[in-house]
Structures are given as structure tokens and as C-alpha cells.
Amino acid sequence: MNEAGRPLAAVLVPPGETSVLPSVFRAWFTATGVHGRYLLLEVMPEDLEQVIAALPKAGFMGLHVAPAYQHQIMDVVDIITDRAALMSGVNTIIFRKDGKFHGDNTDGYGFIENLRQSVPDWNPKAGPAAIYGAGRAARVVVTALMEVGVEEIRIASRNRPKAEMLRHEFGSRIKVFDWLKAGNLADGAGLVVNATPLGREGMSEFRVPMDGLAPGAVACDLTINPPDTRFLRQSAAYGCRVADGVGMLLYQAAPSFERWFGQRPPVDDNIRQALMT
Template sequence: MMLSGKARVAGVMGWPVSHSRSPRLHGFWLREHGIDGAYVPLPVRPEDFAAAVRALPKLGFAGANVTVPHKEAALAACDEVSPLARRIGAVNTLVCRPDGSLWGDNTDGFGFLENLRAGCPGWRPEAGPAVVLGAGGAARAVVAALLDAGCPQVRLTNRTRDRAAELAADLGGAIEVVAWEERRAALAGAGLLVNTTTLGMTGAPPLDLALDPLPAAALVTDIVYAPLVTDLLARAQARGNAVVDGLGMLLHQGRPGFEAWFGVRPEVTPALRAAVLGDAPA
């Protein structure tokens, strides 16, 4: 549909941002619901981020998503943030309020859990310990979401142990820091294995992890979606584990922001997945 002078506008702020699939994601929903609105890429250098964020309400934006490397800076730039975003230490969703103030939230954990529930309906967070590889921003959101959802224990391992220890100290709760060299042993008795590292991503080194101690009933997921089926997922599937790819986390995390900006709660569908992947018209 044609945009009017009353169109609501949102976007995604990152540096770089040209690789982001969020414009495809939100553009699909805007067309699907016939909304008078637009969602645009906003390439912002780190040194310009604070000023750019404060300009959003002045430019009439409804809000924005925030991606690498700005999620931590976004937390500091907001007037108010959700308790969850404060706990994670990062904001990925900004809402411009009528009074011109900025509210920030983190929907990555929501997207992660919704993706698992949709991709493997029988999975339950309380079913057993989760092994989480990595200790970056995504891992913080994933671990917080798992603990809040009732996961009895998170076994956290990272190539740099200090980062994992820092994450555990910040979030608290039932987190056991495991040395990277002990990652294989940590799989014993686990109900979930999550890779939040870039290992296995297109152009990155492979993830070196033998899966033999992992129970056959465990669910395996990788938040990477390029490639869509990583080597980890392929090997897990070959041995009989249920697997969930990482694309759905991106799709589901976008739903709360879209609702806040455009007034409609969108759904994740096969047609949406195809459009975001580029298998159908974007």
C-alpha cells in the first residue's frame, strides 16, 4: 500500500546494518496487515549512536530495533528500560513514547523460547539442565530466559572462562560455569544444548564438540541461521536429537516491537520464513 503522511515509521539501528534481515521481516508484516507504515535500515556509527537515538522521537519514529554493536549503548540511552533489559544489560527494542521519552526492552530471550516452543512443541524448560555455549550478549538473554522459564540448571561454557564467570555473577541463579575443555562432559544428562557462539557460522571456524554424551531426548538449537542447518544441527539430527534452527529466534523476537509500533500482534508463518530467507518475494 502507499504510504501516507500519517505513516508510522520504525527501523533497525546497527553498524553495519546492510546484512540485517529485519527490514524483510517487518516489511512482510506491514504488507500482510495492510498497515500504513515503513521499517527502514538505519546505519549508525558507534560515535553517533547516542545522538541518533535521542533524535528518533523528534523525527516522528515509533521506535526501532537495535543490533550489533549498539545493544549495550541503547540501555544507557533510554529514559526507562524493562527490568529484564536491565538484568541482561542490553536493549534490542526501543519504543518512542508520546511524551518524547524512550523506553527500552530486550526481546531476544522471548524470541529464543518462542522459537523452541514452536519448533519442538514437546520441549519443556524444566525437563533438565541446559548446556549453553558462549557468554556474549545473546547468551545473557538466553540464560536469563531459561532460568526464568524454570530450567533447573544452566551449564555455561565459553572459550574465555572469565566472561562466563562474569555472566554467571551478573545473572545469579543456578548457573554452573564449565571449562571450555570440559564442554563435552557437560552434555551428560542435559535436556537442551544451545550454541550462542559464532562457531559454525558461515565464514567462521567450525564448532568442535563431540555429541556422544548427549541424551537422545535432548533438544539441540543453534542461534546462528547462516547456514540455516549448521554442522551442529546436522550432526545432532543424524543421531536422533530434535533440532531447532536459529531463524525463528529472529522472527519471534520481532513480534513485541512490531505490536508496540504498529498496533498489531503478528504471527510467524512458513510464508514469513520463506520471505526472510529470500526464498519468496520480500
């Protein structure tokens, strides 16, 4: 606790970077009645270890970590969960009572929980999964899908060597497609995921042909700004059920709130609205 008796948490970001998480946590504090605070801390990369070491004594219960620092943080924490190791990054730190720093990654949980809540009858066995992109976000999705038993995961990336690295690391369930043939990725797929920056505000639109999508398939875009992307609109036009990136962000953050503040926060329309304002 800090001197005002309020438990604290924060998100660590590089200088100049912003985050929607403080808005989400403020809404959760109101919804749960928890008397806590959640801050945005801008930290230089060379200062991460020193800053993190000082925070428990200042009343912090734990931290979120921006994507830019998630791999580097693995060298700072004392304990790393298996899923964080597989995802090659820590997005959540819990300051334990024994003084240890516990590093976890809840992104995979957030991705799967968002699918299950958005499309309750989603079946991991309902055909291959198709992922556009091969960066850190795609690694999260691959790890999560393999854990729930998806039998074939197709990947197409503008950086083919990255996709090949995922196939080398995760094995024969990964099938790599050339980006020039990315339009074939969705043929017969039960799930399609945009894990690229395409469609994000300030980026080019996602323009891969999607006519191979089967009605009833599930489409997920990890972008939160905007939440209603061209990828999702196009998928819905083909009869797909969709899950946006906002839900994934909320469901990955909810377990951290519970660990730090002792209550499971709601994920509902009021919280979604708080994120977008």
C-alpha cells in the first residue's frame, strides 16, 4: 500500500507512448468499489530494472508491460510462467509477498476468452486457423490456439522468414503460405485472424482477398483502434461471426486486476465504452 492506503498498479511504456489501460482500470475501480490507482509510467529502457525494483516499496502490487518491453522484461523478473516463455514476452508482473517478481503473459488467455465470449459455440476443431502476420501478436495467437487443440494453423506474412521461424519452433501443425498467395489462406478455415498492423489507424488497409471465407467461420482482428476494421466488416459481409481486438485487451487485463486488487472485474459494454472514450 502507498501512504494513502491505496493499492497501486501501472503500465510501463517507452517515453512518448500512451495506453488505454488507465481508462479501463478507472472504470473497473468504479464498477468494483476497489479503492486503487492505476498509472502510466514512461520509463527509458536502460532504467527498467532500477524502476521496477523500487515500485513494491511504493505500494505497487504489479505492472503491465507495453509490447516494446515485454521481451526485455524477461531478464528482470525472477519467475517466468511457461506460457510467457512460449510467447517470448512478459506482459504482466506480480510483486509477490516473498519479494520475488513473477512474470506472466495473459495475452493468449485474453485472445481465447474473447473468442469464447464473442462466439460461444466456437469450436477449435472446426477446421484450420488462418493467421495473417508472424510477429509478436501472431506468436501469442499460435501459442493459444495450439494449447486449445487447433490441428492446423496457416500463416502468411510479408516477412516470410518470421513465419518460417514459427514453423521451426512450433512444428508441423504450422503451414506457411507466401504472402502473394495470402488470399488462399482463408479457404476452408474455421478461424481467421488479422495479427498484422494493417487496418490500424495510420496504417494501410487490410486488402487481402477474403472470398474463400466460409459462412459461419470466425474472424478476429487484434487491432483496437479502430475496433471496427475493414477486415471485420469484410468478414461479416461473407457471413462470418466476428470478435474485435477490444475484447481481447479487456480479457487479458482482467486476470491482472483480480491478482492485484482481489476482485474479478466485469467485462461489459460499460467497460468497453470507457476504453473508447
